[in-house]
Amino acid sequence: MTKRATQSSALVWLFVTALGCGGGDAAHGAPSSAGAPSGSSAADGSATASSAASVAAQASATQAPEDPDAPFEVIDLHVDTPYEVHMKNRPVSLPEGHATPDALRAGHYVGIVYPLYIADYMNHDHPRVADAEALLGTIDRILAAHPDLLHREGAGSAAPVTAYLSIEGGGAFAEDVTAIDRFIARGVRLVGLVHAHDSPLATSATGKDRKRGLSDQGKELGRRVYAAGALVDVSHMSDASFADVVPLAKAAGAPIVATHSNARAVAKHKRNLTDEQLRAIAASGGVAGLNFHGPYLRTAGKAKLADVVVHAKHMIEVAGIEHVAIGSDFDGGNPPKGLGDASKLPDLAQALLAAGLSRADVRKIFSGNARRVLAWQPAAPPR
Numbered sequence: 347m348t349k350r351a352t353q354s355s356a357l358v359w360l361f362v363t364a365l366g367c368g369g370g371d372a373a374h375g376a377p378s379s380a381g382a383p384s385g386s387s388a389a390d391g392s393a394t395a396s397s398a399a400s401v402a403a404q405a406s407a408t409q410a411p412e413d414p415d416a417p418f419e420v421i422d423l424h425v426d427t428p429y430e431v432h433m434k435n436r437p438v439s440l441p442e443g444h445a446t447p448d449a450l451r452a453g454h455y456v457g458i459v460y461p462l463y464i465a466d467y468m469n470h471d472h473p474r475v476a477d478a479e480a481l482l483g484t485i486d487r488i489l490a491a492h493p494d495l496l497h498r499e500g501a502g503s504a505a506p507v508t509a510y511l512s513i514e515g516g517g518a519f520a521e522d523v524t525a526i527d528r529f530i531a532r533g534v535r536l537v538g539l540v541h542a543h544d545s546p547l548a549t550s551a552t553g554k555d556r557k558r559g560l561s562d563q564g565k566e567l568g569r570r571v572y573a574a575g576a577l578v579d580v581s582h583m584s585d586a587s588f589a590d591v592v593p594l595a596k597a598a599g600a601p602i603v604a605t606h607s608n609a610r611a612v613a614k615h616k617r618n619l620t621d622e623q624l625r626a627i628a629a630s631g632g633v634a635g636l637n638f639h640g641p642y643l644r645t646a647g648k649a650k651l652a653d654v655v656v657h658a659k660h661m662i663e664v665a666g667i668e669h670v671a672i673g674s675d676f677d678g679g680n681p682p683k684g685l686g687d688a689s690k691l692p693d694l695a696q697a698l699l700a701a702g703l704s705r706a707d708v709r710k711i712f713s714g715n716a717r718r719v720l721a722w723q724p725a726a727p728p729r
């Protein structure tokens with residue numbers, strides 16, 4: 347423990363040194379927003395967010411050419427570690443699983459989205475806001491156990507990995523949609539309205555009533571999420587629910603984000619995105635996060651790391667390089683051999699380079715695009 351802490355401190359010191367004294371979120375900014383497609387509604391919507399980002403972009407423009415050996419930093423939009431700790435008694439030291447401290451360091455993680463995953467079956471007949479509260483407490487315990495590695499967004503810490511919060515399975519908020527405001531105020535950036543089953547707010551990709559879409563209450567929650575400065579997560583939604591989110595996002599000038607969803611044209615699974623949905627995400631300035639769960643990568647046979655590359659290439663072709671990110675589903679899904687935990691992300695980077703992507707392209711997928719959407723703010727100040 348002591349030895350590990352000492353090593354971590356050394357790593358933190360190296361990291362801060364490498365970044366310069368302005369290290370942390372502000373220095374990261376959102377340089378890739380400068381490359382967002384002009385004329386898209388996203389560019390307008392992210393105008394406020396990019397005032398800070400443009401400073402960072404200008405700063406990066408004056409930097410020396412990039413070191414070809416520099417690691418590809420990772421911002422991962424979906425890592426289910428909190429659920430493992432909360433429901434399966436994994437120790438907060440995170441000694442096992444896909445996203446241990448050592449694996450995050452080896453994978454060059456700089457950002458991780460930890461979901462408050464409110465399982466449909468959690469501990470009652472239906473999930474409740476109190477479950478989300480309890481999960482927030484679990485995430486705080488995880489972060490407190492790793493002060494040299496993890497810090498909450500905006501905490502001003504030198505710890506190298508920024509932890510962002512999301513909600514997966516937001517059906518609990520049917521109990522009280524106004525309760526979402528206080529979770530967003532406490533740092534939740536992304537809100538999903540369903541998980542594997544239909545909720546009173548929306549229908550699920552794997553639910554029973556996939557034709558119905560968002561309920562009035564679901565739409566109210568979606569509008570509330572955007573007004574408070576967070577984003578709706580369309581991963582796990584049915585096609586009808588996705589379609590209902592599109593006008594809500596447009597009205598808010600917000601990017602549509604699917605934190606952990608692949609391409610249905612490559613693997614025909616209901617959890618994956620159609621080309622039409624990928625285009626809607628692109629038009630909004632949003633992203634889809636590549637999911638490493640085997641059944642979403644290929645519908646027959648054993649998935650391989652190469653399958654992730656196939657999905658990435660298709661999603662880039664349909665949506666564009668600015669709209670693909672990483673949403674591993676580590677600690678929630680079953681990643682393929684060769685991409686078995688967070689330490690293997692550099693191998694994915696190499697595979698993408700070998701498939702013809704440029705280093706700049708890989709940086710966008712690994713961190714730049716996610717950073718852009720996580721920095722989104724509404725044009726009107728949040729309530």
Ligand SMILES: [Zn+2]
Pocket residue numbers: 514582606678
């Ligand atoms: Zn999920």
